[in-house]
Amino acid sequence: AQSVTQLDSQVPVFEEAPVELRxxxxxxxxxxxxxxxxxxxQGLQLLLKYLSGSTLVKGINGFEAEFNKSQTxxxxxxxxxxxxxxxxxxxxxxxxxxxxxxxxxxxxxxxQVIP
Amino acid sequence: DTAVSQTPKYLVTQMGNDKSIKCExxxxxDTMYWYKQDSKKFLKIMFSYxxxxxxxxxxxxxxxxxxxxxxxxxxxHINSLELGDSAVYFCAxxxxxxxxxxxxxxxxxLSIL
Numbered sequence: 285a286q287s288v289t290q291l292d293s294q295v296p297v298f299e300e301a302p303v304e305l306r307x308x309x310x311x312x313x314x315x316x317x318x319x320x321x322x323x324x325x326q327g328l329q330l331l332l333k334y335l336s337g338s339t340l341v342k343g344i345n346g347f348e349a350e351f352n353k354s355q356t357x358x359x360x361x362x363x364x365x366x367x368x369x370x371x372x373x374x375x376x377x378x379x380x381x382x383x384x385x386x387x388x389x390x391x392x393x394x395x396q397v398i399p
Numbered sequence: 400d401t402a403v404s405q406t407p408k409y410l411v412t413q414m415g416n417d418k419s420i421k422c423e424x425x426x427x428x429d430t431m432y433w434y435k436q437d438s439k440k441f442l443k444i445m446f447s448y449x450x451x452x453x454x455x456x457x458x459x460x461x462x463x464x465x466x467x468x469x470x471x472x473x474x475x476h477i478n479s480l481e482l483g484d485s486a487v488y489f490c491a492x493x494x495x496x497x498x499x500x501x502x503x504x505x506x507x508x509l510s511i512l
Contacts, residue, residue: 327503
């Protein structure tokens with residue numbers, strides 16, 4: 285079984301400042317890792333994913349995440365945030381494919397960008 | 400053109416009633432899902448269908464019955480609604496069952512009075 289921990293439930297940050305949203309996972313098998321974004325009153329959108337290869341993954345809207353196997357982390361970063369980045373961010377994991385993928389989500393981090 | 404659309408957007412009803420939520424995707428994907436998001440934003444998978452076949456059924460009460468008439472549609476029927484069913488229900492789809500859910504609908508906010 286897999287689990288995901290997002291330690292920060294809310295992260296306030298000023299506009300144009302950098303931000304890091306933390307995600308740690310636990311699994312007995314190798315995993316794929318994802319970040320999703322949820323804007324108010326909308327469904328989730330896939331921001332980026334790590335499947336294999338380079339541990340630094342670039343996603344949409346200027347976000348990137350780094351996979352650290354030894355620390356079992358997959359933190360999300362952006363060098364300069366905009367007001368429009370205000371949303372809920374979910375980290376997720378799934379086991380390597382073996383028939384079907386069951387994605388387990390973290391509890392989310394609310395990013396509040398302050399003008 | 401909306402990729403994953405679900406109706407209704409809001410559903411307010413009384414305990415004990417039966418209700419349905421419909422979902423359609425126009426992406427040509429093989430796999431569809433139902434997720435439940437509770438008041439603390441925790442998102443949990445309920446069901447997954449691949450080409451109309453049930454793949455995942457996650458310890459969901461029997462009162463919840465998904466139906467997939469074709470691979471573009473996955474509806475959710477709920478019998479004898481309870482207070483604890485209040486949540487936002489999301490439909491999602493992926494290319495196939497080895498892929499992660501890529502596209503989500505905007506959700507159906509179910510409130511039980």
